[in-house]
Amino acid sequence: MASKRCPKNKAALHGSHVFTFRNSDAASSSEVGGSDQGENTRFIEFVEYDHAHYDGSYEAIKASYAFPKDKDGWKKAAQKKFPCTKWIPSYQWRSWIVVDLIAGITLSVMMLPQGVAFASLAGVPPQYGLYTCVFPPLVYAFLGTSRELSIGPFGLTSLMVGQGVAAALDGGVPGSDEFIAYAVTTTFVVGLYLFIAGLLKLGFITIYMSTPVIRSFTTGAAIGIATSQLSSLFQINTPNYDDPFANPQEWWYIVTHLGTTNAWSVGIGIVSMIFIYITKLLNEKYKTKMRNIPIPGELIVVVAAIILSYIAGLDEKGVAVIGDIPQGLPAPSLPPFGSVDIVKVAQLAMPVALVDYMVSVGVAKSLALRGQYKASSNQEFIALGATNIVGSFFGCIAASASLSRTSVVASIGAKSQLPSIVAALIVIVVLYCLTSVFFYLPKSVLAAIIIVGLRGMFKQHRDLITLWRSSKSEWLVWICTYLATILLGITVGLIVGVVLALLVVVYWISRPRVSQLGYHKQSGMYRDLHRTQCDTIDKCLVWRFSASLWYCNADHFQNRLIKQFNAMDGITDVVIDMNPVNNMDLQGGLTICTMHKYLEARKCRLLLAGCKGPTRDVLNKAGYFALIGNSQRVFSAVHDAVMYHNETEEYSRDNAIGAPLTVSQVLDMGENYGTHNYPSAANSNGSIHSAPLNEYDNGECDVGDAFVNIDLNKDELETVSLPIGKGKAAASGRRSSNMFSTNADTGDKFKSTDPNTTADDGESAFGLTLGGSQASTTIRSTHSTPYINSKAHDTAGRSLGSSDGSDSDRNAIVIPDDVIKRTKN
Structure with missing residues (x-):
């Protein structure tokens, strides 16, 4: 794509346009960078299409899948696929080791009770949750790109696995061998999905999960998680509801069976909830004073409950405990593929994998942005996939990033994945040495840990207030996703959220915002007339389409533009601001061609401003540039298109032949009528008028009379009527040179001086003094080519033109041939 400035030399003026504009006051002159004489010349940039620019993006994508060719290439590839090869050699042991050890110990304190609790959500024995605290964190430490992310058991994915397996087994018995086989196989398939997605570089898919969808889904899922723990908290054996409206059914069952609760279980659970909640409040309030090392409320409750249960013999009093x-x-072993229906597993693993990646990558990117380092979406796919694939060989449930554990590790200031390694080693020690102490742990305490841990998700209900004030459509998506997740299940809620978010996007793409623009003097920009006080452009519609132009919104573009055009009278130019149009398909290009023909049929031009390169490529393929031919219709900026409109509208003769034109406009703009001449003669009665053209030799104008009327008895000049035609001036005839002068400051009338002076053949000259002796205008016409671009002054004595008629090519306004043809028609 090439942009051309119009040339100055006369030989190059063919097909080019040079516009000179003058400001009426000094302020406006300086605003646009005028000369010290008050003249501003701006060259209008037309855009001519040459060829498409090839950016080599295909080669870039192809190169990303190619094998390295040298040693440095293999080194970079290794660091990219195994981030540990980058952070381990550069680890600053003296300054980082203490902080990472503290973070690792704190992390293990949180992981132990959560691992046991989240295993119950997945419907598997407690040890499977502890296994998930060991192997996935170790694998992620070597493959992950986040420094602070804590991979392991997570409440949401654990609940999705538990509900999915229950649905696949038409109920099933949590903790049974069949249930465990499905849960472990699901972990493998989840990892396989994620790993393949990483190899295919599908990290972009999360863009379809908007923030309202994610937050509403997790909030609804938090309600489901809390509901699933009510049976353990009140120690009521509820039926396994796997159909829609399972949560409301469980609420009703618990309410109607409160009389069967165990008082010890309820009391311990409620006291544990209160204590954990208070410790979390204290951790938030005194975070700085405690140097970001939180009070381990969950661990304190677990230890206290175990001691109380052992001393009081709560297991003998009917309190449900974990057991052995x-x-x-x-030992590592293959997942039990032969014991499951692999099709059902593949179905239930898909939403789990999506939520796993969505939560983990969202947290990782947020931490990377805060820590000013890079987290790779595609590498996170591979890391998460590997953690679950490896974990399935050791009986792990689906592993994901834990929001609560990650936030604690980040607040302590962890510098690497070493805290995850330290925490995993501590859990290994517990598995070999301290598993027996968990026998007496009441299940109601685990329920209390899970419910209080959902506190952050419960706070997301505040989003409803913010969204209602800012975006009703997003508020509706939030509500629908939230209710669908609670009433219809987690998987259905996720699908509903994604579909609704896409529908909203499609709606806004197909109905983008359009606006009429006006000129904003303070900023010198074109802005929305309905949002900013701007000046409209006379006989010109400046219009903006704020989206890419595709097949889905092409009709909207066309209908809104036609509606706006028909609502305004006397429009001769429609300028479309194409800057927001980042992409365009062929249908969009054809729509531009259709609008061009529609407006041309109504004697209105379609001017495009700010077209990007790819947009011009599509317009070329759609035949737009072939349609407009040599006509200038594409401009670099909106202001260039508006200037083009102003200049051609000001001096085009596109109404009736001989339409009036104010002399002040002629003088202000330095008009050049090319080869279209107007003959004139003077009378002694104080007026200048023209004789009929047919009195002149070779008068080839399309009409018989051209009339020039200047009333010399008034202080201001009135109108000049000019002819249209091919016109050649006579070689001889009644043309005279006339001189008139006045002093506008004193109000003296114009008076003729030596009106009988005869000019040379085909030549005339006359002068008008507008503001005293130093303010004069000389208009010189030589050899039938009258250029009114000579030296001119306004009433303040500022120069308005060039020095003499010999330099008439300077600052000349050349009316393009297409304008002349159009005005004649």
Whole structure:
């Protein structure tokens, strides 16, 4: 794409346009960078299409899948696929080790009770949750790109696995061998999905999960998680509801069976909830004083509950406890593929994988932005996939990033993934040495830990207030996703949220905002008339389409533009600001061509401003540039298009032949009528008028009379009527040279001086003094080509033109041929 400035030399003026504009006051002159004489010349940039620019994006994508060719290439590839090879060699042991050790110990204190609690959500024995606290964090430490992310058991994914397996088994018995086989196999398939997505570089898919969808989904899921723990908190054996409206059914069942609760279980659970909640408040309030090391409320409650249960013999009083936990780590083995329906597993693993990636990558990118380092979406796919694939060989449930654990690690100031390694090692020690102490832990305490841990998600209900004030459509998406997640289930809620978000996007793409623009003097920009006080452009519609132009909104573009055009009278130019149009398909290009023909048929031009390169490529393929031919219709900026309109509108003869034109406009703009001449003669009665053109030799104008009327008895000049035609001036005839003068400051009338002076053949000259002896205008016409671009002054004595008629090519206004043809028609 090439942009051309109009040339100055006369030989190059063919097909080019040079516009000179003059300001009426000094302020406006300086505003646009005028000369010291008050003249401003701006060259209007027309845009001519040459060829498409090739950016080599295909080669860039192809190169990203290619194998390295040298040693440095292999080194960079290794660091990209195994981030540990970058942070381990550069680890600053003296300054980082203490902080990372503290973060690791704190992390293990949180992981132990959460691992046991989240295992119950997945419907598997407690040890499977502890296994998930070991292997996934170790794998992620070597493959992940986030420094602070804590991978392991997570409440939301654990609940999705538990509900999905229950649905696949038409109920099933949590903790049974069949239930465990489905849960472990699901972990493998989740990892496989994520790993393949990473190899295919599908990290972009999360863009379809808007923030309202994610937050409403997690908020609704938090309600579901809390509901699933009510049975453990009140120790009521509820039926397994796997159909729609399962949560309301469970609420009703618990309310109607409160008389069967165990008082000890309820009391311990409620006291544990209160204590954990208070410790979280204290951690938030005195975070700085405690140097970001939180009070381990969950661990304190677990230890206290175990001691109380052992001393009081709560297991003998009917309180449900965890029971035996096998000691040590399991031997690696293949997931039990033969014991499950792999199709059902593949179905339930898909939403789990999506939520796993969505939550983990969202947290990782947020932390990377705050820590000013880069987290790769595609590498996170691979890391999360590997953690779950490896974890499935050791009986782990689906692992994901934990929001609560990650926030604690980040607040302590962890510098690497070393805290995850330290925490995993501590859990290994517990599995080999301390599993027996968990026997007496009441299940109601685990329920209390899970419910209070959802506090952050419950706070997201505040989003409704913000969204209602800012965006009703997003508020509606939030409500629908939230209710669908609670009433219809987590998987259905996720699908509803994604579909609604896409529908909203499609709606806004197909109905983008359009606006009429006006000129804003203070900023010198074109802005929305309905939002800013701006000046409209006479006989010109400046219009903006604030979106890419595609097949889905092409009709909207066309209908709104036609409606706006028909609502305004006397429009001769429509300027479309194409800057917001980042992309355009062929249908969009054809729509531009259609509007061009529609407006041309109504004697109105369509001017495009600010077209980007790819947009011009599509316009070329749609035949737009072939349609407009040599006509200037594409401009670099809106202001260039508006100047083009002003100049051609000011001096075009596109109404009746001989339409009046004010002399002040002629003098202000330095008019050049090319080869179209107007003959004149003077009378002694104080007026100048023209004789009929047919009195002149070779008068080839389309009409018989051209009339020039200047009333010399008034202080201001009135109108000049000019002919249209091919016109050649006579080689001889009654043309005279006339001189008139006045002093406008004193109000003296114009008077003729030597009106009988005869000019040379085909030549005339006359002068008008507008503001005293130093303010004069000389208009010289030589050899039938009258250029009114000679030296001129306004009433303040500022120069308005060039020095003499010999330099008439300077600052000349050349009316394009297409304008002349159009005005004649």
